[in-house]
Amino acid sequence: MSETIKKIGVLTSGGDSPGMNAAIRSVVRTCAYHNIECAGIYRGFQGMIEGDFKEMGPRSVNNIVNKGGTILKSARSKEFMTPEGRKKAHDNLKNAGIDALVIIGGDGSFTGGLVFNKEYNFPIMGIPGTIDNDIFGTSHTLGFDTALNTVVEAIDKIRDTASSHNRLFFVEVMGRDAGHIALNAGIGAGAEDILIPEENLGLERLLESLRKSKTSGKSSSIVVVAEGDKIGKNVFELGDYVEENMPEYDVRVSVLGHMQRGGSPSCFDRVLASRLGVKAVESLLEGKSNFMVGLLNDKVELTPLEQAVKGHSEIDRELLRVSEIVSI
Amino acid sequence: MSETIKKIGVLTSGGDSPGMNAAIRSVVRTCAYHNIECAGIYRGFQGMIEGDFKEMGPRSVNNIVNKGGTILKSARSKEFMTPEGRKKAHDNLKNAGIDALVIIGGDGSFTGGLVFNKEYNFPIMGIPGTIDNDIFGTSHTLGFDTALNTVVEAIDKIRDTASSHNRLFFVEVMGRDAGHIALNAGIGAGAEDILIPEENLGLERLLESLRKSKTSGKSSSIVVVAEGDKIGKNVFELGDYVEENMPEYDVRVSVLGHMQRGGSPSCFDRVLASRLGVKAVESLLEGKSNFMVGLLNDKVELTPLEQAVKGHSEIDRELLRVSEIVSI
Amino acid sequence: MSETIKKIGVLTSGGDSPGMNAAIRSVVRTCAYHNIECAGIYRGFQGMIEGDFKEMGPRSVNNIVNKGGTILKSARSKEFMTPEGRKKAHDNLKNAGIDALVIIGGDGSFTGGLVFNKEYNFPIMGIPGTIDNDIFGTSHTLGFDTALNTVVEAIDKIRDTASSHNRLFFVEVMGRDAGHIALNAGIGAGAEDILIPEENLGLERLLESLRKSKTSGKSSSIVVVAEGDKIGKNVFELGDYVEENMPEYDVRVSVLGHMQRGGSPSCFDRVLASRLGVKAVESLLEGKSNFMVGLLNDKVELTPLEQAVKGHSEIDRELLRVSEIVSI
């Protein structure tokens, strides 16, 4: 099938993440390396529907390997959920001579790609781009490592002020369905406790842990809370609850928010993006379709997209234990 | 009077700010340079009341010039607002042989110092340490420059994701009474609009400004909002209001929070802290009291503490105009 | 004369510095604000000779306020030193309808501009852009503040390894003719000694200072050396010399090099660039020429370009003293 692919389209979809630009660059240059054409598709599936394409050569992606965000922009597309929308998209791809797609995004984007593939037998390949690391089939999603560094740097700053005032801080980090960011950044930032969606040990245990922390002689404390934790209170209510029950603590709350999605990618994410981009294009050229390229045991591997979408990226239970020990 | 001063106490009080440690280091080493003793007083005025002192020599402050927060910690002290509390504090100082005080902090700390000075004729010198830059008698408070860099770096990250999604972001920064951070960081971060306590042009003007921004072809926008802005809505209500009135915008809100107080100080703040510490100690040794050392026209100058407390640090109106022009 | 100016050209010349892009953005947008045209001139005077111009509107400078380097690029031009070269340049400007120039650069660039102005009575305005801070008529050149932060962050890292091994490090920083970077960054980084072109106290004093540092109980030491120091040995020879004379020290040398010129500008440099750009354009529109816009006593002021070129930016002697005290 590789002979039939003369031009690959690349798009970013869903929430942006650091490393997407490095992946775009890699896709574009791998196309050039193999002497096939490449088109950038703006604003994800919506740009496919609107025919918002741009021819891209190796020089189109100069000086973007270190930039956060995505030069191709991202958007949600309700229209792509309709057969009419996908028909338009397909017509545009055909008119532009695009034979295959590299989709950089998360679960939702991959699902959209699968539907499109089923209807039009259009070759697609996925690259996992999201800071949440919640995709099955890869140990690291693009942007996860960068987000962890962003979070620990922010909490390091909060720690300065926390320990100057002997305060207890609740810091909310991203992760609606997955505690990967909270768990890793919590250990990295030396958090006294970490609350994640995958595990709800209840309010009473939290109070106990904080009491222990206090009696152990700690003068300040940080609790890292994933957005999607299941403790039954949002992070502000949680702060109030703890302050009521432990008046010895001066409690503050900080929600790190959208800055977690941005920033210049870490070296890890840039290298990962470069590797995944090469593999995605070369896999398409080998006639493969409906796979996600990912990192497994430090090697770039393919996982069927359906599995990537259905599977669940479990947190590492060892880390929960490590967190408990090192926060003593 | 300089002969009578044999030992200087140094404390940090109020909200901590980057550069406080560099100032402590400078005070301690200037004392050593002039062969007088120095004592660190923990947790501000409260530590004075509790006699929580520590002898400090030049080696006590190794490797802290680049650390955020304050190694002497800070705290509020209700007891110091009472004559009894201040009596205890004075007794402790006398017992420890401390002859003079350097107070690193903001308005409230200086006021406390003035009261103490009046009662006991105790020599004091103030160093302005707060990120808000809201102190009269210095163009820059310790920590202001660092906080500006922290804020623009955070907004740079938010900009990545804002421009990937064509979104409008409201970013709240610190500044309850003063717009210095919002104004400078807003210009630095390329904000489309800036809302500060010193000026309330109303909601209608904001909408108009955002409309103009949209028609000028901007695909994403950032509005920087000082905590203490007077537009009549908190930043979340503001976001909702704008989204209702301008459905063409996809609005997000981010509150940067306490990370603004932390972090390794900028070179500017480290140099400023070093200069102010030297001047504070040497002014005490020259027999001066009740002054604040500050930066005026790039020179270290003394301002009577009473003036520093009563005066108001005005924002630079030129910056408002610059902001309007460069955000076109 | 302001009526005669319909189109302003802007160029960057000489060594690049962080904040140049923010200044370009400010010049371009101030032109738009006043409804006059603006052209970017590539590669400094060489681009003027080659007619390498590009029309720039407010959207041409989106998302560059935080970028290091210069989107207009910079280059040296031998041809511009000849009357023929300048003739070509003038012809190109006239053909392009450009009436006035904003030159962002250093001494050499301003001198070139003055010659050009004399020959063709062409209105010019200078913006001081160089990390060295060696220009008369401004307390801060564009990029100086950023370079200081880059240097102290690098030395902070070196300090980590220096104090882990009890080593003595000589760190060379930029500054061929001026010690501004060395002096400020040296204080900021907590250097034990600072060597600058403006002052040569000789090798013996250096050894003595290091001996004192050792006996005072310091376990590691950093000496910051300006490129242009006059001690008579380059930094590697200096390291060897000290190691020979003080075998108790394990000496290392590090030359920070070109990374000092790059990086995202600090908030200070972005705000300064914005202010200077506005003033440069508005001064041209008011009919002024042959001035440099700069920062004096925190205000934007004009200095005749000839003075800026002839004058010398002195180091602040107070800082030398502060350095001596705080490194005790």
Add this chain to the structure above:
Amino acid sequence: MSETIKKIGVLTSGGDSPGMNAAIRSVVRTCAYHNIECAGIYRGFQGMIEGDFKEMGPRSVNNIVNKGGTILKSARSKEFMTPEGRKKAHDNLKNAGIDALVIIGGDGSFTGGLVFNKEYNFPIMGIPGTIDNDIFGTSHTLGFDTALNTVVEAIDKIRDTASSHNRLFFVEVMGRDAGHIALNAGIGAGAEDILIPEENLGLERLLESLRKSKTSGKSSSIVVVAEGDKIGKNVFELGDYVEENMPEYDVRVSVLGHMQRGGSPSCFDRVLASRLGVKAVESLLEGKSNFMVGLLNDKVELTPLEQAVKGHSEIDRELLRVSEIVSI
């Protein structure tokens, strides 16, 4: 054997690396978690010989997880290479009641540990701490990830100035025997070429690659060179050679130097350090000895120390290919 271990000593040895403090913290707290004592040993094996020990509890390692360098300091010890030295060390350990050792360092430190173990049957466990990533039995050494980020951030800054001036930069990074840093940071920084010890394709190929880069339209270029590359010229000679043979290039050289060893560790290194510290202590408590704890396929695993010392950490050949493709 676990019953016999009542007190573990921990030391850092060899070149320091970011994450060593986080590992110390983890070792100390894991000891506390298991109710055994812990002693910090200063300056590596030399401190063992001198009996320079300090009892450490969980609060001894507060606020160090994010600090570069090593609070236990590091040093070379010639004396430890003699039987007499090791005898002294053993006596001191026995006197202090230390039953087992955790050695954080590289190959040389492990070899020293093995000799000591053979002579005294003293339980030891190694944690790989070096930025070079040149240790067999772990995919990542402590500090490697942080060093990569430090290097790409420095090269990003150099890129700013390189592309402003259309220059060619040779940037030397650490790695005497291994190209891991050069290869990964080279890809991450978007280098046009990468020279590593493991592969010497010769000067002619380099010139060709640079010529291709030039004709492909690139305006600036970065070549990343490992210290230990085998091309037969040092990096300055290399720059001269290329400039002679390709006068169209304006060549500059930058040696990043010791800053690569320092800095606050990345989240990756902090988490890795935490995991390795827990495993090292618990393995000793399980009666194991003479192993190195490392990361293999994202899991913490044990490798016999002898293998770790003898084996060679190969570079990933896939990365060489990725580098060739994405630099097109």
